[in-house]
Amino acid sequence: MTSKKRTLGLAVAQMGPVHLADDRLAAVRRMIELMRDAKSRGAEFVVFPELALTTFFPRYWMTEEQAQERFFEKTMPGPATQPLFDEARALGLGFYLGFAELTPQGRPFNTSIIVGPDGSILGKYRKIHLPGHSDHKPDAPFQHLEKKFFDVGDLGFRVFDTQGVRMGMCLCNDRRWPETYRVMALQSAEIVVLGYNTPSVNIHWNEPVHLRTTTHLLSLQASAYQNGIWVAAAAKCGAEDGFHMIGSSAIVAPTGEIVARSLTEEDEVIAVRADLSLGEFFREHVFNFAKHRRPEHYRLIVERTGAGEPIA
């Protein structure tokens, strides 16, 4: 962190569909191609999607045991993912990866990791804001069973230092909650990375389809601005066995502006040279937390879970 202008070559590796019939090795082969593409475009760090190795299986009704047997990783890296770690080390790239984790104690989490350019796992996150439901909804066009298949994350929102940058991470639905980013910004995060699988159709109400994309981008943009950080978000998108998910992977600057955005719903790399000093202006002035925040007036944020009556 000694050079005058600190930058990070930051890439998002969006992935098109991973179908039920696709095995992990096929996914990893695609990810290795994306990594090489990113490297050729100046990337030093690559963001992969949530649950990148398999289809978005929470859309299917099955038992927990069936899900764990087929879709969860018992070790990371494991036999199928070791080539990804090897390639990253060969290229000198750090990366973020989302996958379903089954712990040695048998606990299931929707997990992501930050891996350093030497191939070592520097940090782990387990998804806290699990969307969807746990009951079977036979009349819905598909399920969204994250509350059935995953436990709520138990590691909090932490930050990790990699490649001279302080980085936080989250997963999918977490990106819509301002608390997510604020907790990491209060630990001096400079970049937050995340992956997502977002169905194009809301099974709960007749939500206009365009909102699925606009609210995704709005959440990234506001959180980047309001915390003076870079945000990089990687979709798994397109139609997995007919079930369509949004694309619009994006990299957002601390100004709140989208500076890179995917155009396809297939495997696609977007990349920027992220100027880390840009966020400093925001964190020194309008969002100088030490000068302007007033936590004595924020207590309800931790004292209440749901919405309630007015305070006296």
Place this chain on the structure above:
Amino acid sequence: MTSKKRTLGLAVAQMGPVHLADDRLAAVRRMIELMRDAKSRGAEFVVFPELALTTFFPRYWMTEEQAQERFFEKTMPGPATQPLFDEARALGLGFYLGFAELTPQGRPFNTSIIVGPDGSILGKYRKIHLPGHSDHKPDAPFQHLEKKFFDVGDLGFRVFDTQGVRMGMCLCNDRRWPETYRVMALQSAEIVVLGYNTPSVNIHWNEPVHLRTTTHLLSLQASAYQNGIWVAAAAKCGAEDGFHMIGSSAIVAPTGEIVARSLTEEDEVIAVRADLSLGEFFREHVFNFAKHRRPEHYRLIVERTGAGEPIA
């Protein structure tokens, strides 16, 4: 709150410049005209700007006593503002008004009130996120002395019931802080109203001018979406004695979409019929706080003021 489809005729009364030479009666006369315009367009509630009765005086270096003598209200309503209350009652309109308040104990606040259609003051707010500085910056093109002229608000972020709607309020810089809206949404706010005076130039760093408007709108939009609420924001704008402030008064739906926006930098009314049920979908599903929030992982938001080191 018994009808099937609850709506509120919601208007924003943007104001053009109020110069140093303009007296309060001139401002109130303009506000009465705006109120009548709003009423003719179906409004039931009108949002006026921050510090609506005077010029944005924190741009000028002077003593606290000088500021208080010239720009602060000792009573509300007072002789100059009583006609505004009378007209609102005659029209059956509720309204929000921002003004500089000097309490009987001599404490200065940047204050707003919600007034019911019967002319009674239903709620008061004193600005918590005071921007700017308290020292003299003689080399700056103008000052931003809110930290000199105002005490930090002591009433918290409360909500008030008016005209069958639960309404919260804030002022200007508060709108950029996600904590502001969250505390009110946790009290079941359905609408948040606010006024602002936002200089077009950032005196602290060479911020691209367009960001002054985009970050304003981004903050409103994200907060409306992330809390499932309507947000209505009224500018005082244009050049007050040569010092220019942004316009772009806006009404934002719980979808995060701008549904009305001012076009001028003068006195201008924008109005919508706000469907209050729209926010319910968001508050029942993606932002069902009781189901999805995890305050045990948000504690840093109240335990820290400024940014610090990673948590263990």
